[in-house]
Amino acid sequence: MNQLKSFSCYILQIGHMYGLHSVFEEFLEMAVCALSLGAKEDRYLEIVRNYEKPDAYLMSEAFGALVMEMDNGGKGLKDCFGDFYMEYISHGHNGQFFTPEPVCDLMARISNPSGVGERVADCCCGSGRMLLAAAKISRDSLFFGADIDRMCAMMCLINLCLNGLLGEVCWMDTLMNRFYAGWGIELHPEHCVPYIREISETESYMVLKLPDKKQEIVDKQVTKLGVSQQLLFEF
Known part of the structure; x- marks a missing residue:
């Protein structure tokens, strides 16, 4: 039972x-x-x-x-976390309404990731639905996610690992480029199965590697304009 x-x-x-x-x-x-x-x-x-x-x-x-x-x-690639999280945990606070899976599937077909080792990234990944949708087209890609919410980052991380999708997930503020924690999903060198390894900021692909002075300018501009506004920068 x-x-x-x-x-x-x-x-x-x-x-x-x-x-x-x-x-x-x-x-x-x-x-x-x-x-x-x-x-x-x-x-x-x-x-x-x-x-x-x-x-x-x-x-x-x-x-x-x-x-x-x-x-x-x-078939795998099913997000079991997202709806539960929205209904019982977040209740829509902070605008945490995840993209419906059919829309994720449509967007993945439009982007059409197909190359072996091609990087697929979502800088506001939630439970990882967009990355799972991309994996329906190509499991051979590398998958990268980041979210400012720690629980969302962990949901995405588990979704990727249990589906055998390699890559990285970070708990970070992507707008401010601030890293709090990160994990890689890799093949274990001895057991040859996907596993999770904690990574540092310097190892992370999702963290923009900015010179200190440029990072200081970014921080000041974001603080001045407010974190609710999306900023575009040329690096």
Whole structure:
């Protein structure tokens, strides 16, 4: 019977006891830790200690249910996070309404990523729907996402990794070019499976490599005009 439950049913059940927002955020971080193949074991154990043992087991069952949902009848590339996030977590705050999947599919067909190793990037990736849509056309591309919301960055990261899509996701303010954390999705050198590796700002492809003086000018202009305005710069 448990296998028929969606991951969202598990999260709602645990969230009723511990608080839905914190449960969902910790579920995402635990998934990232699990997909890091042992590198984040200490952080995983630190989180899981916040839960009674039966509830910790429910978290693992939620992850199993997520994997089965993402399988999508063998086709994969299904975003199981976005609708749940909008309905139960963000409630549309800060304009967090994700692009509907059919629109993502249309935009991906227009851009038509097709080359092996071609980079596909979304600087405001949300749960990663646009990148998943691009992968429906070509899984051989490299996928790059960034979002100012940490939970969104983790949702996108998990979506890419569980679908075997290589690339990078950053938690960052792309308008201000400020990096907070980043992860690469790579093939493990020993096990040859996709895994998550934490990366530094200097390793990141999504961070613009600006001279210090030019970055200072960008920061001043953004502060003066307000972060709600989109600025275009020539680099």
